[in-house]
Amino acid sequence: MDIAGRNALVTGGAARVGKALTLALAKAGANVFIHYNSSAGPADETAAEAKALAVNAAIxxxxxSDPTAGAKLVEDATAALGPISILVNSASGFPTDSLADVTLDGFHAALDLTLASPIFLTQACAAALPEEIDGAVVNITDVKTHKPYLDHFSYIIAKGGIDTFTRAAARALAPRIRVNAVALGVILPPPGEDDFYAEKLASKIPMKRVGGSAPVAAAMLALIENDFITGEIVRIDGGSHLE
Ligand SMILES: NC(=O)c1ccc[n+]([C@@H]2O[C@H](COP(=O)([O-])OP(=O)(O)OC[C@H]3O[C@@H](n4cnc5c(N)ncnc54)[C@H](OP(=O)(O)O)[C@@H]3O)[C@@H](O)[C@H]2O)c1
Structure with missing residues (x-):
């Protein structure tokens, strides 16, 4: 797929990793619709940075947290830019809980935001995409789905669902829409934590450093551009899965 001239929707696209994904798509020539929840100011700034790359951008x-909100978001993005043929599901929560203390409400909340919303956004995008246009979805998952966190129990179960959803949607939407994922390791410190927190985690992985957003953006672009990859999950984790 040639990204230039495509219209892309990036959830959580205003800040942190999502911002890097938004700007990588803009740099590759895609018009970008930047979804945000609380980051209105950063969304405006990211849109301005995208427009400086000579593409159209809207927020x-x-x-x-309400998975039914995705349908309206796809409507808004389509109204602003035209048909959305690239969807990047990056928005996520990162709640702290464990098998011992998880509540049904907390579990449902994590599943709604981190698993159900990407599913129903993908459904809405696929339904809205005119038949003659092909598409690509990139989900953002977590390398820890294979060796799950003990203290982010609901979150990692939801991301495990994203892994299965990526394969299920790749089958369901083939051949017109490809669905892939990137599984992240130590990329940025979690919100509220400092660089030292991430560096300490990174000291235990083969690459011995924090990844930053650039390798995630590079992998996302490669998965979108390569027309013969679907249902794939690429680890961007500095080899942490080997430890
Ligand atoms: N950072 C890492 O090292 C790492 C590691 C593994 C996996 N990941 C995954 O990579 C992706 C991006 O990582 P990140 O660290 O940049 O994520 P993040 O900062 O924790 O969250 C990304 C975005 O999710 C949005 N969001 C949160 N709650 C929302 C809600 N209720 N409704 C709509 N949007 C909501 C936020 O948008 P607003 O700011 O507008 O509120 C936020 O900017 C996530 O899927 C994350 O799980 C990251």
Missing amino acids: GSANL
């Missing part, structure tokens, strides 16, 4: 908010 729209939705609280994706």
Whole structure:
């Protein structure tokens, strides 16, 4: 797929990793619709940075704790830019809980935001995409789905669902829409934690450093551009899965 001239929707696209993904798509020539929840100011700034790359950019908010909000978001993005043929599902929560203390409400909340919203956004995008246009979806998952966190129990179960969803959607939407994922390791410190926190984690992985957003963006672009990859999950983790 040639990204130039495509219209892309990036959830959580205003800040942190999502911002890097948005700007990588803009640099590759895609028009970008930047979804945000609380980051209105950063969304405006990211849109301005995208426009400086000579593409169209627009922003729209939705609280994706309500998975039904995705349909309106796709409508808004399509109204702003035209048919959305690239969807990047990056928005996520990162709640702390364990098998011992997880509550049903907390579990449902994690599943709604981190698993159900990407599913129903993908459904809405696929339904809205005119038949003659092909598409690509990139989900953002976590390398820890294979050796799950003990203290982010609901989150990692939801991301495990994203892994299965990536394969299920790749089958369901083939051949017109490809669905892949990138599984992240130590990329940025979690919100509220400092660089030292991430560096300490990174000291235990083969590459001995924090990844930063650039390798994630490079992998996302490669998965979108390569027309013969679907249902794949690429680890961007500095080899942490080997430890
Ligand atoms: N950072 C890492 O090292 C790492 C490691 C493994 C996996 N990941 C995954 O990579 C992706 C991006 O990582 P990140 O660290 O940049 O994520 P993040 O900062 O934790 O969250 C990304 C975005 O999710 C949005 N979001 C949160 N709650 C929302 C809600 N209720 N409705 C709509 N949007 C909501 C936020 O948008 P607003 O700012 O607008 O509120 C936020 O900018 C996530 O899927 C994350 O799980 C990251």
